[in-house]
Structures are given as structure tokens and as C-alpha cells.
Amino acid sequence: MDRKRNIYPRTDIGWKDFAFLLLALVVTFILIVSLFFIGKAEDTAANWARHAREVIQTSERLLTAAQNTETAVRGYLLSDSKSFLEPYQKNLLKLKNIRIELAKLTKDNQQQQINIKNLEKDISNIATINNKFIASGGTTEDLRKQKFAMDSLKHHVSQIQQLETSLLGLRTAQAETAWLLKWTMQVALLLGTALAIIIGMITLRKVIKTNEKYIYTLEQARDEAIAANKLKSEFLANISHEIRTPMSGILGLAELLTLENLNKDAKNMAENIFISAKNLLNIVNDLLDFSKLEANKIQPDNIAFNINEVVQPVCNNVLPEVRKKSLELDVSIDPEIPATMIGDVARIQQCLLNLVQNASKFTDAGRVMISVMAQEASQNSLKLLFSVQDTGIGISSEFQKHLFEPFVQADGSMTRKYGGTGLGLSIVKKLVKLMKGDIGVNSEEGQGSRFWFSIPVEIEQKGEENDSNS
Numbered sequence: 001m002d003r004k005r006n007i008y009p010r011t012d013i014g015w016k017d018f019a020f021l022l023l024a025l026v027v028t029f030i031l032i033v034s035l036f037f038i039g040k041a042e043d044t045a046a047n048w049a050r051h052a053r054e055v056i057q058t059s060e061r062l063l064t065a066a067q068n069t070e071t072a073v074r075g076y077l078l079s080d081s082k083s084f085l086e087p088y089q090k091n092l093l094k095l096k097n098i099r100i101e102l103a104k105l106t107k108d109n110q111q112q113q114i115n116i117k118n119l120e121k122d123i124s125n126i127a128t129i130n131n132k133f134i135a136s137g138g139t140t141e142d143l144r145k146q147k148f149a150m151d152s153l154k155h156h157v158s159q160i161q162q163l164e165t166s167l168l169g170l171r172t173a174q175a176e177t178a179w180l181l182k183w184t185m186q187v188a189l190l191l192g193t194a195l196a197i198i199i200g201m202i203t204l205r206k207v208i209k210t211n212e213k214y215i216y217t218l219e220q221a222r223d224e225a226i227a228a229n230k231l232k233s234e235f236l237a238n239i240s241h242e243i244r245t246p247m248s249g250i251l252g253l254a255e256l257l258t259l260e261n262l263n264k265d266a267k268n269m270a271e272n273i274f275i276s277a278k279n280l281l282n283i284v285n286d287l288l289d290f291s292k293l294e295a296n297k298i299q300p301d302n303i304a305f306n307i308n309e310v311v312q313p314v315c316n317n318v319l320p321e322v323r324k325k326s327l328e329l330d331v332s333i334d335p336e337i338p339a340t341m342i343g344d345v346a347r348i349q350q351c352l353l354n355l356v357q358n359a360s361k362f363t364d365a366g367r368v369m370i371s372v373m374a375q376e377a378s379q380n381s382l383k384l385l386f387s388v389q390d391t392g393i394g395i396s397s398e399f400q401k402h403l404f405e406p407f408v409q410a411d412g413s414m415t416r417k418y419g420g421t422g423l424g425l426s427i428v429k430k431l432v433k434l435m436k437g438d439i440g441v442n443s444e445e446g447q448g449s450r451f452w453f454s455i456p457v458e459i460e461q462k463g464e465e466n467d468s469n470s
Contacts, residue, residue, distance in 0.1 A: 329370070330367060
């Protein structure tokens with residue numbers, strides 16, 4: 001037994017390709033996140049280093065201000081000139097403000113806050129002693145106290161600077177380490193991104209190559225299917241044509257037999273042969289039309305026609321069936337329809353005949369109504385709306401979705417009871433589309449059906465002029 005050909009070629013993409021790509025993307029993501037946090041750490045260390053430098057510089061300003069107050073007091077004592085008092089007051093106020101500034105800068109450092117409190121005591125002692133010198137000149141003991149207070153202030157300033165210098169070294173080292181790590185991570189990120197791009201491009205190339213194989217294989221399968229379908233259509237058209245020729249002979253002879261003077265049984269057999277041959281010929285004709293439509297071998301043949309040339313033969317064709325079932329056949333033609341139009345009269349008549357035959361076939365009692373209306377009329381063209389309504393068995397809404405598909409009938413019992421191939425409506429739809437028209441159905445099960453199709457036709461101007469002249 002032949003194995004079914006696999007149209008899906010083996011892919012060149014394995015799970016390892018996707019695993020490597022995913023790994024490269026994960027590593028790149030981790031590097032990006034790490035780089036972000038390392039950058040924040042570097043910024044934090046750099047900010048703390050700048051803060052330490054600012055504390056050291058501020059403590060230097062405090063020490064300078066303290067020395068300036070001492071120099072101003074000594075100048076006053078030696079010269080007894082009040083011009084030294086104003087610089088003394090300014091530097092004393094500056095000394096207190098700088099101490100407050102240092103307290104704010106080191107508020108998060110408990111050890112530095114102790115040094116700041118000691119500075120506050122030293123500044124207070126220096127101010128008290130210097131004020132006493134200015135007021136009464138002071139004593140040797142006061143000079144000793146002044147020297148002790150200045151040494152204490154210098155000692156506490158030195159402690160502040162030593163602590164900040166150690167912190168500065170630590171934070172500078174942290175910033176340098178973070179910078180080095182950041183640079184390393186940037187290089188790693190660059191390499192990881194490049195690796196991800198390379199793996200992605202390799203995987204993408206494999207995907208494209210595999211897709212090309214799929215497309216090529218599917219195109220081959222499509223071409224083979226089209227060729228097989230074309231061969232099938234050509235075979236069906238040829239065999240249908242070959243069958244129709246002898247069937248026409250059988251049909252003609254059977255019809256002649258029915259006209260002969262035969263006994264009752266022989267005449268019934270001849271009539272059955274004629275009816276069966278006629279039905280078989282209709283099926284062959286349907287197959288031939290369907291195969292021609294599938295092979296695109298039918299082209300519209302537009303000629304001048306009158307609407308009665310379409311409707312009357314259809315009525316004559318179904319009249320025996322209608323009378324046999326005691327049905328009413330009503331015909332309504334819009335008087336606004338022009339006398340002469342240009343279109344494919346044979347195909348229009350074929351479509352209408354099929355719908356009317358179906359209506360009479362599936363209607364056991366009541367009536368069949370044929371209606372032709374003019375729509376979207378202009379000076380040169382219009383649309384003919386053909387409508388065939390019956391009081392037959394109707395069609396369920398679910399089945400209406402598949403009604404115009406080939407070889408489709410409502411259920412299996414339809415074929416057994418009413419006969420047919422299920423090609424008729426499919427042929428009608430293809431013919432209507434070939435003539436650039438539309439087709440549809442409105443039906444309820446048990447309430448009858450209304451089939452319609454609209455065909456654009458041209459108005460023959462010469463015919464209109466002749467009508468106006470007459």
C-alpha cells in the first residue's frame with residue numbers, strides 16, 4: 001500500500017537552538033538588571049564621597065573662622081582699637097553658623113554628632129573668654145583657658161576630619177570598585193548582546209530556510225492538486241460528452257416508441273425508458289456543465305433578447321410537472337423592463353429553469369411563483385432580479401449555509417425521494433457569478449422557499465429607438 005506523502009519536511013531547528021537563544025536572552029537580561037543596580041551603587045558611593053569632602057572642607061572653614069576670632073581679640077588687646085571688634089563679631093557669628101552647617105551635614109553619623117556637640121562647647125568657651133578679654137582685659141589664667149579652648153576645638157575638628165577622611169577613602173574605593181564592575185558588566189553586556197544577536201540570526205536563518213522548504217513543498221502539493229483537479233475536470237467533461245451522444249439516441253428512440261401503437265404494458269415500459277433516459281441525460285448535462293465551469297471553459301455569450309424569450313420556455317418546460325401535481329404557476333414581469341436587452345440569455349434561462357424545476361420538484365401542493373423585476377436602472381444598463389417562490393417543504397437555516405456547495409442536498413432521503421445529483425444549485429451559483437451577479441435564498445422549514453438571483457444586463461439602445469418610433 002502506498003504511504004501518504006509527508007508534506008512537512010524535517011525542520012533544521014532543534015531544541016538546542018531555542019535553548020541557546022533563551023539562555024543568551026536571560027543572561028543579557030540579568031546583565032542589564034545588574035548593570036542598573038551597580039550604576040545606582042556607584043552613584044551612591046560617589047555621592048557619599050562628595051559628602052565627605054564637603055564635611056572636611058566645612059570643618060576647615062570652621063577652624064579658619066575660630067583662628068580669625070582669636071586674631072581679632074589679640075589685635076584689640078594689643079592696640080586697644082575698636083576696629084578689631086567688628087571682624088571679631090562677624091567671625092564669631094560665622095563660627096556658630098558653620099557649626100550648625102556641620103551638624104546638618106553629619107546628622108546621620110552618631111559619632112560625628114558627639115564631635116559636633118563638643119565643638120559647640122568649645123565655641124561657647126571661646127566666645128565667653130574672648131568677651132571677658134574685650135570687657136576687662138583678662139588675666140593670665142584667662143589666656144591659659146583661651147589656649148585650652150582653641151586646642152580643644154582643633155582637636156575635635158581633627159577628629160571630624162580624620163573620621164570623614166577614612167569614610168572618604170572607603171567610599172572612593174567603593175565608587176572605584178563599582179565603576180570597574182560597571183565597566184566589566186558593560187563589556188559583558190555587549191558580548192552577551194552580540195552573542196544573542198548571532199544566535200538569533202542563526203536561528204532566524206534556520207527558520208527562514210525551513211519556511212522556504214515548507215513553502216516549496218506546499219507549492220508542489222498545490223500544483224499537483226491543481227493538475228489532478230484539472231485532469232479530473234477534463235476527464236469528467238470528456239466522458240460526459242461521450243455519454244451524452246448515445247444517450248441522445250436512446251432518448252430519441254424511446255420517444256418514438258411512445259408514439260407507436262403499442263399495448264398498454266409496452267407503452268408504459270417505453271414511457272419509463274423515455275423518462276429514465278431524460279433524467280439520466282439531465283444528470284450528464286449537469287456533470288458536463290459543472291466540469292466545464294471547474295475548468296473555466298464557459299464564457300458569457302451576450303446577445304440581444306427579450307425577457308419573454310427567457311421566461312416562456314421555462315414555463316413550457318415545467319408545465320407538465322406543474323399540471324401533474326395540480327400546482328398553480330404564476331408569472332409576474334415588471335412592465336418597466338425594456339423590450340430588448342443584451343446578456344447571456346442561454347445561461348440566464350438555464351439558471352431560472354433550474355430554480356423553477358427545483359420549486360416544482362419539492363412542492364407537492366400550492367403554487368410556484370416566478371417574478372422578474374428591474375433594479376438599479378440607468379440609461380444604458382439595469383439589473384434583472386429573478387425570483388422563484390414556492391409553498392414546498394422549505395429548507396432549515398442550518399442547511400442553507402451549505403446549499404450552494406456541489407453534491408449537497410438537505411439529507412440522504414432527498415436523493416432517494418426526489419432524485420438529483422446536488423449539482424444544480426452549485427452550477428447556478430457559478431453561472432450567476434460568471435455573469436457578475438448575486439444569488440441568495442430565503443426559506444423556513446415547512447414554509448416554502450424563495451430563491452433569487454440578480455444579473456446585470458445592458459439596454460439595447462437601437463431597440464429603444466425602434467420602440468419610440470413605432
